[in-house]
Amino acid sequence: MSRPLPRNDRAMRWAMGTFKDRNRTIYTLLVIGVLLWPSIADVTTGGSGNHLVSTAADAGIYVLLAIGLNVVVGFAGLLDLGYAAFFAIGAYTYGLLASGQLSGSPLHHEFHLPFWVLILVAMFVAAAFGAILGAPTLRLRGDYLAIVTLGFGEIVPRVFRFLGAGSPIGNWTGGVNGISAIDSPHLPAFISGPWFGTSIQVVSPFDFSDSNWAPMDYYWLIILLVAICIVLVTNLYNSRLGRAWMAVREDEVAAAASGINTVAIKLLAFSIGASFAGFAGCYYGAKLSLVSSENFEFIVSVSILIMVVLGGMGNIPGVIVGALTIYIVQFFVLTNLPDYAVALSNLVGLGFLNQSSPGWVGLHDEVQRLNYIVFGLILVVVMLLRPQGLFPSRIREQELEKGTAEEAVFDVREATD
Amino acid sequence: MTEDGTTPATILDVDHVTKRFGGLTAIDDVSFSIRTGEIFALIGPNGAGKTTLFNTITGLYKPTAGMIRFRQRDITGLKPYKIADLGIARTFQQIRLFSYMSALDNVRIGEHPRMHAKLWDALFKTRYARREEARVTERANQLLDFVGIRPQAHNYARNLPYGSQRRLEIARALAGDPKLLLLDEPAAGANPQEKRELMELVERIRAQGITVLLIEHDMKVVMGISERIVVLDYGEKIAEGKPQEVRTDPRVIEAYLGKSA
């Protein structure tokens, strides 16, 4: 084991200062982007930016999910491969309790609870499932948790699909059709302003179901939710709990010997992570007005995990950037890639590639087939260039830098266990 | 040595403790008692079961048979964090600090069980949480001062020199306000000067009313500070007594000290 000389104190403080500043820069850019986005969308599309604003709101859902999963993976170091299950639980909680769905169930009664109540209910339901799942598994070694969450992530959408018409206990979830015609949220008041091309005014009461305004409403609503989550999670990170997660992640035995109940603290991280997914699911159900089990497949869990890892595990601004990056790649770059390829081939005089022939379905479809290969390539390249993620936490950065040059800290766990 | 002036008080009773791993008996029916306020040493050849006994006392292992009492309370089989919470702190033979946390944060982790801020406080950074955090930071700095590494408070634990890492581990253990401190080879890898400083630190810890149980191979250290000694060999207790008695015991010489010592 090496014994490098103590680090110069001033150098340390300086380094920490720039790290803080980097995060501050990211936040500042994000705030500016958020404020300007509706105008940008309007200007670039010639006044019909609703679609772009709505897409941004969808991206916000992934930001929420990534921030939540970051608590589990980045802070506490637990690998959760079935995170979408909690997202589904949140969405179905809202869907069931804010639509006519349950009138067809054995309850014969429909619920229309308000969004603001259900967002809390969804959080608690998801957190409760997190606790039920985590309690038996978190006692085991880390790898088991990954496998159990993987299974849970597969089971939950199937259960929702199964509990439709014809299930032995009645139609609860609408089965393959999912739940539709879900209520829109209501706000007590909302401020309209120049971003709509109107003067600033308080519109009251405000209804999200107005189709002209809805994208903008949902946009600001998700911004509000994300902002709240950022503040809460940052507070958590800087609290005694954040410190305890870090300790458990580094050395469980030493943490336990210091009086930390490692199972309880991991369970807390797991449940808090789940509750954020429930939170996001509730918003998702409300915005889409439809929940269907096929929107919560394994690929969703993986995407969120990629967002966290690629953005920089443990660092909230990094994770947000990661979520936005992956979202843009998945839903803009990859979906438009076939069209880009067609346009390019026409431009350079290779238009014949667009014709289909035996063994060739045409450039557009061929490129579409390669979508996930391109996605994979992008991920590989990014991880090779920045293995610690785009904007990692100070600690992760150090671990990776020193870890390779100087070999990892000696693991004595097996010697004393 | 008595706690209330009348009855001789023991702080830890190891009562016929046995620990087996498969066919291997690591600790074989060992009994001894540590009195409140003393410095007590556990010595023995390599593989005698000393660290296993530490791990059993601190709850990392459950004893196969026997009972461990701490301040007359049965703690056999309690979880490690629970035992730490009751007032038994320890250091590790191979230093186990949180490498990528600052020295200060390492000590603040030690104070975790004495903190009361709840999830609510953490989420909303309540006044209570802020005050507690300030108090804990103040105390952690005092502890770093006590072990003599305050100037290194903001360095990563892994970047501290070896001697300071040993001290930091002790500071972290002290942060939980223990009644009993278990030190596993605290002087390993230390030079003579550092060993002297370490002995002085252990004396100061005892002066604060903390009972100390230590494993140590350096006979100068053991003979210099401990009041009583238990010797283990192949998991069995082969001697117990004052340093002078133990050092002249033929069985101890044969199994542990060797002819030259």
Next chain:
Amino acid sequence: MALLELQGVDTYYGRVQALHQISMTIDEGEIVTLIGSNGAGKTTTLRTISGLTHPAKGHVRLRGKEISGLPPDRIVTLGIDHAPEGRRIFHRMTVRDNLFLGAYSRNDGPAIRADQERVFQLFPRLRERRQQIGGTLSGGEQQMLAIGRAMMSRPKLLLLDEPSLGLAPILVDTIFQVIRDINKQGTTILLIEQNAAKALQVANRGYVLETGRVVKEGTAKALLESPDVQRAYLGI
């Protein structure tokens, strides 16, 4: 020609300079010891030689051939074996397999078994536990295993970092006897030891390091008798 030569070596950890202009030579068949307090740069010197850390400046030459900058596995095949402080054994492998891994680059079967027998004679405890996995050994037993593994590899140059760490008094003398034995069989040894008095008793020569610099060098006898060394490192 010297077996190993360090010339003007500077080594950094990040921006902290750990070694300043270290120069030393080790001749074939010698036992050389490095003395110094914790943080003086002894371990870093060993790591620089074995390629775990690369020097920023200066030369490390094995029989006149430059080896600085080579990866650690290359340096091992050239005949330098590093038994690092901290008992780095393979925790999930048995004691026997750990020992045989030490002989990984050898192909003289009978001699390997003879060497294993010798390790077991020196450390009967390892023979008792030869089927146990390394991770279940006690700290001191792991230390014995690490030394045993180094014995099995029969390197040209063996770098030993604190071999007596965590060993009971009765074994400390044995360890120094082992070091002498290994040396007699043709292995040159560079030794770091907190127990400077014992180290100087087995060594031919020594270097004293302070804050990453060589401040004194000489025969072991001269260093043992030097008042500075006695006061600072021998605890006399």
